[in-house]
Every structure is written in structure tokens, then in C-alpha cells.
Amino acid sequence: MMNKRMWKPAGLAMAAVAATAAVTLAVSPANAQRDPAYEAARTAGQIGEQPDGYLGFVSTPTPAVRDIVNDINIKRKAAYTSGAPQGSTVEQFAFVTGCNLIAKTKPGEKYKAPDGTWRTRDAGAPVRDSRCP
Amino acid sequence: MKISTKAARRRAIGGRCLAAMTGAAALAGCVQIETPDKPIEINLNINIRQEIVYRLDGDAKKLIEENSGIF
Numbered sequence: 001m002m003n004k005r006m007w008k009p010a011g012l013a014m015a016a017v018a019a020t021a022a023v024t025l026a027v028s029p030a031n032a033q034r035d036p037a038y039e040a041a042r043t044a045g046q047i048g049e050q051p052d053g054y055l056g057f058v059s060t061p062t063p064a065v066r067d068i069v070n071d072i073n074i075k076r077k078a079a080y081t082s083g084a085p086q087g088s089t090v091e092q093f094a095f096v097t098g099c100n101l102i103a104k105t106k107p108g109e110k111y112k113a114p115d116g117t118w119r120t121r122d123a124g125a126p127v128r129d130s131r132c133p
Numbered sequence: 134m135k136i137s138t139k140a141a142r143r144r145a146i147g148g149r150c151l152a153a154m155t156g157a158a159a160l161a162g163c164v165q166i167e168t169p170d171k172p173i174e175i176n177l178n179i180n181i182r183q184e185i186v187y188r189l190d191g192d193a194k195k196l197i198e199e200n201s202g203i204f
Binding site: 032033034035072075076079080083085087088092093095096097099100101104131132133 | 203
């Protein structure tokens with residue numbers, strides 16, 4: 001009897017925990033899809049890929065866009081730091097990833113050329129650092 | 134006559150010295166791989182860099198794939 005009475009609140013609590021965990025799992029992991037606001041800022045050309053492996057602002061960002069980019073760059077830094085293979089630096093790993101990220105930009109998206117200018121990706125190959133693979 | 138002999142000897146010694154110096158210089162030139170040190174060093178750096186770049190390329194692609202939300 002006591003058990004049955006205890007079960008309900010406990011069960012509810014468990015369900016709440018499970019739901020929270022599910023939401024956290026669905027939202028937080030870096031391997032999920034891109035945030036729609038991030039995707040929109042990319043497509044709009046407000047932000048772009050830099051040769052150093054991080055996102056940069058093409059134009060003065062709105063506070064919301066600035067927050068998104070700062071958050072992603074912090075997560076990228078963490079990923080580069082934990083993912084850099086033995087014998088390479090975080091900067092080197094970030095650089096090579098940046099080479100790939102610029103190569104992966106879609107036509108219309110922005111990227112920073114080695115001379116520091118922002119370019120719009122077109123159908124052709126992007127202008128990248130000569131050391132890129 | 135004596136003076137001229139002395140001068141000749143001096144010249145001869147000078148010549149020998151010059152030859153020795155030239156020889157030394159030539160020898161130094163042979164050993165001195167330091168002279169083209171700069172371009173060699175730059176090439177070496179590029180090679181090392183490329184090696185690192187190519188080694189990291191696969192890891193970079195994997196990182197992007199596994200963390201598509203932040204790339």
C-alpha cells in the first residue's frame with residue numbers, strides 16, 4: 001500500500017527527469033543539426049568561415065547572431081582542443097578543419113580569403129591558403 | 134737585387150697565401166651548406182607543414198561530420 005502511494009510521485013519525477021534528459025539530448029549535442037538561426041545567418045551572408053577554423057562576422061551582427069557565433073566558436077575551440085591528434089597543435093587542427101569548412105561552403109555563403117577579405121562562394125573553388133590540402 | 138728578391142719572395146708568399154685562402158674559401162664553400170640555408174629551411178618547413186596538413190585532413194573531416202551542429 002505504502003509502495004503504491006509512493007510510486008505515483010516517484011514515477012512522475014522519473015518521467016520528468018526522463019523528459020528533461022530527452023530534451024537535453026535533442027538540443028545540446030554538437031552532432032545534431034545546425035540551429036535554424038545559425039543556418040539563416042550563414043545563408044544571409046552575415047557570418048562566414050575563416051581560414052583559422054572559426055566563424056567570423058561579415059557585417060556588424062545583431063546581439064542574437066553574435067551570441068550564436070560566440071557559442072559555436074567556443075564549442076569549436078573545445079572540439080579542436082579535445083580532437084587535435086598527438087603531435088599537432090590546436091591551431092594546426094583548427095586550420096586544417098578551416099580548410100575543409102571553406103571548401104564545404106555552399107554558393108552564396110561567405111568565407112574569408114587568405115588576404116583577409118570576405119568573399120562570396122560561387123560555383124568555382126574558393127580562394128584558400130596555399131597550405132590547404 | 135736583394136730588394137727585388139725580397140719583393141719577389143714576398144710576392145710568392147703572398148701568392149701562396151692567396152692560393153691557400155682561395156683553397157680554404159673553396160673548401161668552406163663546399164662544406165658551407167649554410168649559405169643556401171634559408172631556402173632549404175623554408176622548403177623543409179613547407180614539407181613538414183604539408184605532412185601535418187595531410188595527416189590532420191582525415192581527422193578534420195571526421196570532426197566536421199561528427200559535430201555537424203557547430204560546423
